[in-house]
Amino acid sequence: MRLLVLGAGEVGQAFAKAVRLFHGFSDVTIADLSQEAAARAASLCGAQGMKVDIEDAAALEAILRRHDIVVSTIGPASRFAVPLLRRVIAAGCHFVDVTDDPLPTLDMLALDAAAGAAGVTAIIGCGASPGISNLLAVHATSQLERTDRLLTFWGSHGEEKESLGNGVTAALRHWVEQISMPIPVWRDGGIVSARPLDRVEVDYPGIGRVSTRLVGHPEAVTLPRKYPSLQECLNVMNFSGYVHAALDRAARDVRTNGLTIDQAAARLAASLDERRGRFRPGDAMSYVYHGVSDALRGKKWLPPLGAVAEGWRGRKRMVVGAALNGTIPGGTGFLTALPAVIAADMIVTRMIKRSGVATPEQLIDPEAFFFALWPFLVDGQGASLSTDAAAIAVTTAPLSPPGRQSRITAARA
Template sequence: MRVIVLGAGAMGARAARALVGLTGIDALVVGDIDLGAAERIATALPRAVPRRVDVTDAAELRAALAGADTVLSTVGPFYRFGIAVLQAAIDTGTDYVDICDDWEPTLRLLELDGAARAAGVCAVVGAGASPGLSTLLAAAAAQRLDRVRHLYTAWPVDSTGPSTEDAMAGAAAVHWMHQCSGAVAEVSDGAIVHRAPLRAVTLRLPGGRRGTGWTVGHPEPVTLHRTAAPSGESACLMLLRPATAAYLDVLRRDIDTGRILPDGAALLLEPPSRSRVLRSLPGAFARPGPGDLPPFFAAADGTVDGRPVRVCARLETDDRLLHDMAAVTGVPAALATAQLPSVRTPGVHPPDSVLDGPRLFADLAVAFPGTRVVVEEEAGWLTE
């Protein structure tokens, strides 16, 4: 298989490194508008060549994709570039994988399903960590139930290990501030709704685990609404220390009232604004924390033979991996790309509708020894 990775940033570089070590990858192109960045990655990898690709140049983009079987796009923000790259893949008959973690462009990408089907193109959107691994964990949890009521995914920000805020920079930080402000998509009573983010959700998981996560804008609810069809609530949760949740809520309110733009809020993540830290102190002492919730998991409840059952599917791995955004996003995307020849289902899909979850997690354990999925269940509901 001939693959082109678009984007020579940290995640594209990590995906490219993973791809060259996988069976079935015969040739790899690293494409970026910055040819020098592409060259630095490609020259260090066997069977890889660099190429200048400007995704805003329709002719240049299509020429690059025409020589590939599959494109893996790490070029964000996806609300600006996602549709253009997927449309080019459809036009050139190139299979497609991306790491889109924004719910609004995810919905727009899914609208190209008919065009992809007609062109015989298989596209998988959101195949990184969250969404991606989180979506596959949600599918593993939901499969234990006859009927799904609530369904949540959760990932750590600073509840364990080093702070994700420290790793947030540039476009990633601005994106995060967008998803922590305004209104975001969730599922309520089985339907898509729009709510303010940073809403507390307290969960009771199997084994007596209990804690609180905070809602954030992400694609999981809008795709799981289609694939798992929860009849109750579904949201993506951040696991935060109380002080972090309170500080983010101050930034959220300042963004929503127009006192600051998301770009400006991103600059106040590290170092934090002293005045806003002071404003957040009352909330820091009043908000609940993540308790003993696992760092990366999906949880579902529903019924089995008419009885209430709660299920948790969690990823056990080194905490350092969960806070290495490039690795935990780029490697799963590469593994998803390698699966496409065996999938070959035309259309635009979320990961859980076409990918082999157990195979992907098994491959992840090869890349990161000691990684495994643990699924636990017991009688009862997730929420009181």
């Protein structure tokens, strides 16, 4: 099939590197508003590069009709996701994207009937988080007979110098957006509006109770579509006290100090650069204070990406943790792009046949997905996993005290 990749930024370039390893596409075109960026990404996989303005409806339609499947790495989702999906459906192309904004995600899911009628398969939110995290959540719930509470999470695992990006990236701008305004989560059988950055306690088997912060992401509102009996579904993040303090400041800059998202993101980027050792005098004390505080409290770290399910196995209340059994080299761009490549390959090879708009947990077989992901995983020394090592590390434990839930500020949406 003929593949069109929209966007040649960090994720688009990573996609070009990954797609070379899959053989279900007869030819690949990479398009971007910048001809130079498109050509640079295309050179990574022997593809054709071209310039396109996706807001030029006529030009985009002409390009779409020359392809069978479209992968979008373009943002922000709040501006582009829904209009682009409408045009893709009209052109009759299959579709994969990496949208990580909950509100556009819900709007895209509302196009399910239109996509189904057109025979289009659209898998949205298929990156690292959402994407891998959703399928780890499915694996965690499969270990229980009934799941009441489900959390997805991501963070630094204590290695923030390597895990945080440089400068004001699109991802960092999105991060600021999702911590500075009310966010949708699932509680008591419905979507409610919650306050980001509230503390959430996570009981992870083998690690113990970990303090995390609430952040807006699609998993919290899409996973309950598969598990409607959930009483609570959240997405949380796990970073050092210094980073959480920097996020608190960024949120206040937007909510009370009148800064724009871009201005607050620039200040946050400077704070995160200081985390790498380039301190301004005013922040050095904060860095030292939070570092000492984390050490004295014995701060615990969750895996970098995973899910926790709480529920019942027989008459026992249990908690299950699921995380990747290793890491995927190549940075956050490759970690985001690789799941989209796998999903696109599953569509073109007919492993996924159902049409409509869906998130990964609704259409993708987790076993097949992690089988495809397994060759990319490496252990702590950077070596490939042994042939008898699973792609997912699963831990379970009795849950005590029973039914403990986060105390987050929420209102019915």
